[in-house]
Amino acid sequence: MEFTDRSKVRRLPLRGSNEWADICAILDAAFLAHVGFVVDGQPFVIPTLYGRREATLYLHGSAASRMLRQLEQGIAACVTVTLVDGLVLARSAFHHSMNYRSVVAFGTARKIQEESAKEEALRVVSEQVLAGRWNDVRLPTAKELKATSVLSFEMEEASAKVRTGPPKDDAEDYALPIWAGVLPLSLQRGSVIPDPLLTAAVPPPDYVK
């Protein structure tokens, strides 16, 4: 898993290109990003939920969040999204690998000030995390919106990396009596756990089944 040589100034792939489509497909299949930024020379990497629209990733959190207060200053940031697809078990230790899809995106964030734009960005995040939920919930009040920071991170540069398929061993190792293959891994849902304080007989919505 290697990153783009940023010094090559690889800008966003053309909209409509295969690479752009790959990047969007990966970003749309996940909802958790790891955001990197620098304070006084020290790198920080913080996990956070996100939602994508076009080349924008929306991030949100408490208005007191130090991460968001740093990012909203427009400092350089790196947003990385990784989907684990499986363990690649080769015959040799050396050729073991992981099947995965990842996007590394560089850019800067700015704070969304306008109330309806903030709410719309929160809707995008919510729908990315769990499609259908937003329509069911009690929407944010003006006070809650004020207590929430919402940032739009504009991707200026991004690249996707994908590994798929079976292991690749050295020719002479194929004869070894060692099992090889792929152990698939994916983030799966369990059975929903209703809130113990759910008083009315409210059935679980379809999107959690």
Add this chain to the structure above:
Amino acid sequence: MEFTDRSKVRRLPLRGSNEWADICAILDAAFLAHVGFVVDGQPFVIPTLYGRREATLYLHGSAASRMLRQLEQGIAACVTVTLVDGLVLARSAFHHSMNYRSVVAFGTARKIQEESAKEEALRVVSEQVLAGRWNDVRLPTAKELKATSVLSFEMEEASAKVRTGPPKDDAEDYALPIWAGVLPLSLQRGSVIPDPLLTAAVPPPDYVK
């Protein structure tokens, strides 16, 4: 999900403390980290496998890996590990959250030079990713070890964050006829896919079942 204020210089929790045990438990339950570092002021966040022993995280990759070549210079790094446990669905949009466990660790890495120490570190990574596999594989040759960079990242400072349990709504929202609860999520194994080039009748080992 907020990070430790590094300026407070919060060092590693005491061995044997509850917080140290929490950090170790989270690090031992995962195998994928997101590593942050800075080159010319630009943060990079790269996903990579790891293995833990005591306060050391072992990282590895191609000797040509730019990430490893940067890290082995002893630059400041941040290694973050996140386990997603579920979506927390409150009645209000505002109180939606995620159940998760994460560790943010700061420190520096150095390159392991000695061949047997490299192999031992690779064994630690392999056992963390899939316990039992190392004993079955064709071990690295001297040439393969040479082509592999192995780094030991010494955690100097680390903190754990955990959210568990049901949603917490505002008192007046509990009467709303909105379903609330937790949708558990976890990384699950699928059915193993044998390598199509598996010639002999080698049965899959127990650790992939």
